[in-house]
Amino acid sequence: MKKAYILLAEGFEVIEALAPIDxxxxxxxxxxxxxxxxxxxxxxxxxxxTLDCIYRIEDISFDDGDVLILPGGNPGYINLRNxxxxxxxxRKFFNSDRLIAxxxxxxxxxxxxxxxxxxxxxxHSSVLHEMTGYNYTKASVIKDDNILTAAGAGHSIAFGLEIxxxxxxxxxxxxTQQGMEL
Amino acid sequence: MKKAYILLAEGFEVIEALAPIDxxxxxxxxxxxxxxxxxxxxxxxxxxxTLDCIYRIEDISFDDGDVLILPGGNPGYINLRNxxxxxxxxRKFFNSDRLIAxxxxxxxxxxxxxxxxxxxxxxHSSVLHEMTGYNYTKASVIKDDNILTAAGAGHSIAFGLEIxxxxxxxxxxxxTQQGMEL
Numbered sequence: 001m002k003k004a005y006i007l008l009a010e011g012f013e014v015i016e017a018l019a020p021i022d023x024x025x026x027x028x029x030x031x032x033x034x035x036x037x038x039x040x041x042x043x044x045x046x047x048x049x050t051l052d053c054i055y056r057i058e059d060i061s062f063d064d065g066d067v068l069i070l071p072g073g074n075p076g077y078i079n080l081r082n083x084x085x086x087x088x089x090x091r092k093f094f095n096s097d098r099l100i101a102x103x104x105x106x107x108x109x110x111x112x113x114x115x116x117x118x119x120x121x122x123x124h125s126s127v128l129h130e131m132t133g134y135n136y137t138k139a140s141v142i143k144d145d146n147i148l149t150a151a152g153a154g155h156s157i158a159f160g161l162e163i164x165x166x167x168x169x170x171x172x173x174x175x176t177q178q179g180m181e182l
Numbered sequence: 183m184k185k186a187y188i189l190l191a192e193g194f195e196v197i198e199a200l201a202p203i204d205x206x207x208x209x210x211x212x213x214x215x216x217x218x219x220x221x222x223x224x225x226x227x228x229x230x231x232t233l234d235c236i237y238r239i240e241d242i243s244f245d246d247g248d249v250l251i252l253p254g255g256n257p258g259y260i261n262l263r264n265x266x267x268x269x270x271x272x273r274k275f276f277n278s279d280r281l282i283a284x285x286x287x288x289x290x291x292x293x294x295x296x297x298x299x300x301x302x303x304x305x306h307s308s309v310l311h312e313m314t315g316y317n318y319t320k321a322s323v324i325k326d327d328n329i330l331t332a333a334g335a336g337h338s339i340a341f342g343l344e345i346x347x348x349x350x351x352x353x354x355x356x357x358t359q360q361g362m363e364l
Contacts (some may be wrong), residue, residue, distance in 0.1 A: 015204050015339070018196050018230060022335065025228055038324030046207055048200060049231045104363075124363055140329055152363030153204065157197070157336060181286075 001169040002029045005062065008051055008090070009036040010141040013073030015156040017051070017105045020069055021053040023160030027168045027176040034060055036083050045073040046059050057085045066167055068093045072104020072124060072152070081112040091115055094146065101163050103150040107131060123163040124152045156168065183347040184211045187244065189271070190233055190260050195255030196226040197338040198285045199233070202251055205342030209350045210360040216242055217264050227255040232303040236241040239267045248349055250275045254286020254306060254334070273297055276328065283345050285332040289313060292329065302326040305348040306334045 004024050008017060035042050035053035043050045053167060060069070069078055079088045085141050090113040093100050102110055107123035108130045110116055117133045122142045140155045141148065141162045148166070152158035161182075165173055186206050190199060206213050217224050217235035225232045244250070250271060250344045252262055262268045272295040275282050282344070284292055289305035292298055299315040304324045322337045323344045324328065332341035343364075347355055 013204075014200050015197065021230055022197050022228070025230070046204070048203055048207070049233055051231055106342035137287055141276075152361070153361065154339060154362030157339060177336065179334070180336030182336035 003032045003064060004029050004067045004163070004167070005034055005060070005065045005068055005089075006031060006071065007036050007057065007080055007086055008042040008053060008071070009046055009076050009083070010043055011045045011073050011079060012042065012071045012076035013104060013153050014048040015153050016071040016073060016159070018046070018049070019156035020071075020160035020163055023157070023164055023176065024167070026179055027172055028112070028162040029164065036086055037079055045076060057083065057089070058173070060089075060118065060148075062089045062092050065093070065098065067099040067101055067163055069101040069163065070100070070106035070109050071104075072106045074105060077105035077109060080093050080106060081109040089112040097146055099146050099148060099163070099166055101148040101159065103159050104152045107134075107149045116147045119147050121147065121149040122151045123149060133147075168171045184248045184252055185246060186211050186213045186249045186345070186349070187216055187242070187247045187271075188213060189216050189218050189239065189268055190224040190235060190253070191258050191265070193261060194224065194253045194258035195286060195335050196230040197335050198253040198255060198341070199226070199328070200231070201338035202253075202342035202345055203282070204345055205339070205358065205362070208361055209246050209346045209354055211346065211349050213245075213287075213338045218262055218268055223340075224330055227258060237264065239271070242271075244271045244274050247275070247280065249281040249345055251345065252282070252284040252288035252291050253296050253351055254284075256287060256290045259287035259291060261290040262288060269295040277327055281330060281345070281348055283330040283341065285333045285341050288332045291313055298329045301329050301333040303329065304333045305331055324325065328343065
């Protein structure tokens with residue numbers, strides 16, 4: 001079974017986190033919610049939902065895992081990139097050729113980690129000025145080798161599906177899409 | 183300020199509920215989460231998230247409110263349609279020409295309430311056989327007067343945007359879409 005880690009900090013964007021969680025679970029991928037903060041309970045931006053994580057980032061080595069997912073949301077992505085353990089995890093996935101998937105403001109976490117310079121990326125237009133050194137295109141989702149980025153909350157379902165596409169076979173992806181009436 | 187009620191029962195589909203909640207809040211609409219069940223805390227299908235509602239359905243008269251939102255998810259939509267107060271609320275919105283928005287399996291709640299026969303609808307293909315008397319089209323979202331339906335989880339963002347379109351002006355809708363990079 002493939003395994004995804006999703007990092008959740010206070011103020012994550014609720015669709016950007018829950019669309020990939022939902023889609024990957026539908027596709028048979030194990031999804032581990034990892035709390036970045038002092039509590040295992042992490043609340044989304046605008047207080048839409050509180051998710052109970054099983055682990056805090058301090059408890060995880062990230063030696064396994066097929067993808068590291070970074071949702072956006074304000075101040076969620078700021079809280080992610082201000083945490084050194086998050087930046088270490090991003091570098092660990094990058095350096096072991098494993099997938100990193102970031103949406104909205106979260107591509108700036110990749111930039112803060114200093115990896116993947118010159119890669120093709122997209123991001124929320126409000127953080128574009130922070131992506132110096134990357135090759136930005138205005139697009140829904142862009143995958144360049146092991147860095148997958150998406151523009152914003154409106155593309156959360158496309159983001160989740162693109163991650164699933166990297167992890168499961170075509171039949172499983174097709175069944176997952178059919179179950180969502182896509 | 184426009185006001186939306188969203189009915190949440192155990193086993194609701196998480197994207198189908200949270201996409202409209204998120205999008206409508208972005209658009210400046212008040213969203214009231216109403217618990218259908220014995221607790222104010224309602225857990226989604228696959229246990230992805232637990233949402234804290236402010237009211238139980240027993241506490242709400244539904245005399246106000248511009249839209250009644252019915253998310254799908256299994257057994258969420260079953261739990262909705264098995265509750266007489268839910269069916270009463272659906273009839274109350276319909277009979278006062280207010281919007282009812284249902285996605286995935288939840289159009290069957292409309293059928294169970296016995297309203298809107300002959301209307302143009304869509305729904306999840308797995309419940310199509312329960313929509314006898316309605317004019318089904320395979321589509322993302324269909325609005326026929328005050329009944330708005332969507333096909334499934336993959337169309338949750340389109341569903342939320344279409345509800346917003348019914349409640350707010352074009353400039354607000356446009357700003358909401360831009361914030362989501364749409």
